[in-house]
Amino acid sequence: MSSYFKTFTAGVEQRNPHQPEFIQAVKEVVEDIIPYIEEHAKELIDQKLLERISEPERVISFRVTWLDDKNRVQVNRGYRVQMNSALGPYKGGLRFSPTVNLSILKFLAFEQIFKNSLTGLPLGGGKGGSDFDPKGKSDNEIMRFCQSFMTELFRHIGSETDVPAGDIGVGEREIGFLFGQYKRLQNNFTGVLTGKGPSWGGSYIRPEATGFGLLYFVERMFYENQNSLKGKVITISGAGNVAYYAAIKALSLGAKVITVSNSNGTIYDENGFTVEKLDYVNSLNRNLAEYTKRYPAEYHEGKKPWGFKCDIALPCATQNELDEQDAKTLIANGCMCIAEGANMPSTAEAIKVILKAKILYAPGKAANAGGVAVSGLEMSQNRIGQQWSTDKVDARLKKIMHDIHDTCVHYGKDSNGVINYLKGANIGGFVKVADAMRAQGVV
Structure with a gap:
């Protein structure tokens, strides 16, 4: 060192x-x-x-006051971390969760710099959100919170300045409320947020993008190693958009998905999920134990999915969910690839174990860049006043993910032909940002 x-x-x-x-x-x-x-x-x-x-260009913190359905005043804290704008306007999601704090948002914004750089699109890095918990809230409460949140945030963002998107706790509904308030305050209809509905300026396959992109990256990794996803057994954590669409794409590529999970526990379906089964999981509203009443499967309360034998593990839930012991268990059970659908889901100790074992490892800044890639494509569509077809967006997404893979190979392959995807992603993302920062002087 x-x-x-x-x-x-x-x-x-x-x-x-x-x-x-x-x-x-x-x-x-x-x-x-x-x-x-x-x-x-x-x-x-x-x-x-x-x-x-590693120092944010700007950190904005503000109070968010709103009225709940009982006319009681509630107070939350809002943030926007504008980390780096060397390559373009700040770009990164908004996260609404009681776990949100400045450390988490700064880590996400820092990762976003390199992730956005790897896409090849003109995007800087940022992140934001609030400790507001949308779970259990009515639509009207969420609307009032979003309107209050945007009443402060609007003065710090813009289509050429900072373009937020969704993240955990912020889906199309929340983006709609935020966009409506921005439009009312600014009196213009502009592409200041991505993740909008397709009928009012959004891009097709934005909800699918992170999960689809993850599988496109993994598919390319296996192709690089003269292998394919057909017949591979996959464990997935999470039960939200990323996990759902990763599972859907995995099935279409011939793989078998045997787990989904949430913070309460894991469903293990030895027979493998189907699209119908995954749709049912989506309808359960976090009560995953109900799945076993309809399909022959096991529900493991409080357990993570990493104890089941698999070929590929896809952590798609949250940061630091896969620890050192999880990594050792996966490797002992024959796992040949770990690819991150979430942001930094593997602990530092787990990564050391994975790299030492020399199995395929796809870091989140490369493998889960599909979401921001399609957000960038949505910005392009907004600028030119067009909406591209699903097939066109999907083809662009696949090419971007393959290009990210190739960048990782270029910077991560050693003299013996061994590829360290983490090293390749870190250096590949850094080089482009460093060149831009040097060209723009000391700012």
């Missing part, structure tokens, strides 16, 4: 106390980037480029 790495990470820890997720994300990236800088562009050290890229 170089002295610069130690000095840099110590500085990040000192400047960002009590922000473990953000520190974890920065360390994971710079472990690959610093050796690359020291070998190829040492002048970047003197230019403090890593210090600049």
Whole structure:
């Protein structure tokens, strides 16, 4: 470990106390980037480029007050982290969840820089959200919260400045309420948010994009290794959009999906899910145990899906859900590939185990970039006043994911032909941003 790495990470820890997720994300990236800088562009050290890229350009925090259905005043906190705009307007989702805090949003915004860079689209990195919990709220309560949230946020965003999207807790309904309030305040109809409904400026296959893109990336990894997904057994965590559409695409590619999960437990279906079964899971509204009353399967309360034998594991739920022991169990059970559908779902210790085992590993900043890729395509459609067909958007998405894969191979393949996709994603995402920052001077 170089002295610069130690000095840099110590500085990040000192400047960002009590922000473990953000520190974890920065360390994971710079472990690959610093050796690359020291070998190829040492002048970047003197230019403090890593210090600049790990410091947000702007952090906005604000109070969100709203009335619930009983006319009681509620108070939440809203955020927008505008991390880096070297490649284009800030781009990243809004997350509504009681787990939201500044550390999580800074880690997500930092990851977004590299993810957006890898897509090849002109997008900077940002993230935002609130500790508001939409679960159990009425549509009117969610509308009032969204309107209050946007009443502050609108002054900090714009179609050429910062273009938020959805994330956990923010779907098409919430985007609609947010967009309506922005339009009312600004008196114009502009592509300031992505994830809109297809009938009012949205792109086709936006809900499917992250899950579909994940499978396109994994399919390309297997092709690179003279293999295919046909007949492969897949375990998936999560039961939301990413997990659902990843499972749907996996089935279409000939794989067998045997688990879905949420924070309460895991369904294990030895016979494999079908589209009909997955649709039923979607209808259960988190009560996954009900699945076993209709189909022969097992429900494991409080258990994660990583204890079942599989060829491929797709963590699609949340950060740090797959730990060191989970990774060891998967590898011992013959898992040959772990690909991240969520943002940083594997702990730092788990990643070390995975890389040491030399199985295929697709980091989230590369593998789950499909969502922001289609968001970028939605921005393009809004600018030119067109709406592309499902087939055209899907084809563009597939090409972007294949290009991301090839970038990872280019920067991650060693002299023996072994590919480290994490290293390739980190360096490949960094190089483009670094070039832009150097060209734009010290700003």
